Amino acid sequence: MTDQAVQVIITVVVGQEKQELHKDIPEADLESTIKNLSQEVGQAIFSLVLQILDDQMQKTIPKTWKNVGRVARKVTFESGYTIYKRRIYRDEHGQIWKPLDLLLGVEAYARNSRKVQEMGCLLASRSSYRNASEMLSYLLKTVISPSSLQRMVKRFGAYISACEADWRQAEPAGKIKAPILYAESDGVWLHLQQAKTKRAEVKVGLLYSGKRRIGSDRFCCENKVVMTQLGGSNEEWQIKLRELADRHFDLTQTNYLVVGGDGATWVKHSFDLLNLPQFPVLDRFHVARAVHSAFSKLTDSQLLLDALFSQPFETVKPQILELINQTKGKQAVLLKRTLDYLENNQHALLDLMHRLPSDLKPATLGCAEANVDKLVRQRMRGRGFSWSFDGGEAMLAVLRHKDSLSRIVFPKPKMDSKRGPATNKPATSTYQPISASMPIFHSSEASKDWVQLLKIRMNRELSLTELF
Numbered sequence: 001m002t003d004q005a006v007q008v009i010i011t012v013v014v015g016q017e018k019q020e021l022h023k024d025i026p027e028a029d030l031e032s033t034i035k036n037l038s039q040e041v042g043q044a045i046f047s048l049v050l051q052i053l054d055d056q057m058q059k060t061i062p063k064t065w066k067n068v069g070r071v072a073r074k075v076t077f078e079s080g081y082t083i084y085k086r087r088i089y090r091d092e093h094g095q096i097w098k099p100l101d102l103l104l105g106v107e108a109y110a111r112n113s114r115k116v117q118e119m120g121c122l123l124a125s126r127s128s129y130r131n132a133s134e135m136l137s138y139l140l141k142t143v144i145s146p147s148s149l150q151r152m153v154k155r156f157g158a159y160i161s162a163c164e165a166d167w168r169q170a171e172p173a174g175k176i177k178a179p180i181l182y183a184e185s186d187g188v189w190l191h192l193q194q195a196k197t198k199r200a201e202v203k204v205g206l207l208y209s210g211k212r213r214i215g216s217d218r219f220c221c222e223n224k225v226v227m228t229q230l231g232g233s234n235e236e237w238q239i240k241l242r243e244l245a246d247r248h249f250d251l252t253q254t255n256y257l258v259v260g261g262d263g264a265t266w267v268k269h270s271f272d273l274l275n276l277p278q279f280p281v282l283d284r285f286h287v288a289r290a291v292h293s294a295f296s297k298l299t300d301s302q303l304l305l306d307a308l309f310s311q312p313f314e315t316v317k318p319q320i321l322e323l324i325n326q327t328k329g330k331q332a333v334l335l336k337r338t339l340d341y342l343e344n345n346q347h348a349l350l351d352l353m354h355r356l357p358s359d360l361k362p363a364t365l366g367c368a369e370a371n372v373d374k375l376v377r378q379r380m381r382g383r384g385f386s387w388s389f390d391g392g393e394a395m396l397a398v399l400r401h402k403d404s405l406s407r408i409v410f411p412k413p414k415m416d417s418k419r420g421p422a423t424n425k426p427a428t429s430t431y432q433p434i435s436a437s438m439p440i441f442h443s444s445e446a447s448k449d450w451v452q453l454l455k456i457r458m459n460r461e462l463s464l465t466e467l468f
Helices: 027-057 099-104 114-124 129-140 146-170 234-248 284-295 301-310 313-325 329-344 368-380 389-400 402-406 449-461
Strands: 006-014 017-025 066-077 080-090 180-191 199-208 210-213 219-222 225-230 256-261 278-282
Touching (some): 027 080, 066 114, 114 129, 146 389, 225 368, 313 329, 389 402
Antiparallel strands (some): 006 017, 066 080
């Protein structure tokens, strides 16, 4: 063992530029010192490359532009905190241009590159802002505060929302063919801060074409796409889901739409604008919980569930009424409430095998609860969390695309060093699908059999999409 340090001299040569780095590496701190040295080398190379790029772009600038000087810029890149100088130009119209910033995708007044923002948003989608800022600071060897990370998520979440608006307007119709399309929706309540109301509901909707086996008793959804919305009207929610379906699926090839949910009114009507024959299915978890809680002490509740799922409700209702007549007080009230719940959703109780054509093998539903939990609840609920409305919307946008961010496949904006980035301009007009509905479908009578029958007949035999 020796107390002497190892002296390292590294010469970095990029083009005609040269820079020397001197470092003494003590034996006691060998690993971390070499790690810091490698980062310093990367920063030196990056700074020299930026200087050369700025010199080269000077030759491509229009002759009508005037160079008004060089100004230093301090930005945190993936390689760490970097200071570089870039030329600033004024065009013939008096507008200021900074070509090197545009090439790097660094916005005005931004302190972090786009890649660092993606890293921060990905970490923030998996942990609290405080923990995520600590991890990001450790990776970049640069201090990133929780408040800075929060602002980063708000900006990048707004950028994602703008991209989604452009995709809805510009991209062609979906190509995925699904004879049976499965649709589920559910919600979760969040606590708000700096808002008129203390809470707001996050709507979560998902569409998928079926399921495939990934284990002995495990299945995953095929071609799954997800949409979320914080607050807002039911009409806005229905339009978003229609746009989502149009973007991913070829609806002209879809014969049946299987809609699952817990029986809430907005859940029932989430997918009405798709104009497809609907087969509603009441979520089996909610049915089983209600029946077991109410009837388990009076009869075999599992047999009662099997009857509800395989027989018309009118044949099972007398058995339930007989059990209600045997009880009194609070228990009778509970049984009556359960009966009303089942009766109001009787059109959604039968299993699909008893309703769809025999040559079709339907998939099971019940994915909404798990998707709400993994997508929203785990990150945005609990531990005293509360959200501003803008912050909640931005985080939901990041959560919708966190898999793309982790695989580095989120689309990048196109850059032009002469004329600036291709910005996400807001849509010139709001997308309105060709659709219509009848007031009876949204009234208190909506759950009755004759109303549901009328709705199915109209969807099947009078398609407004085909009419126009």
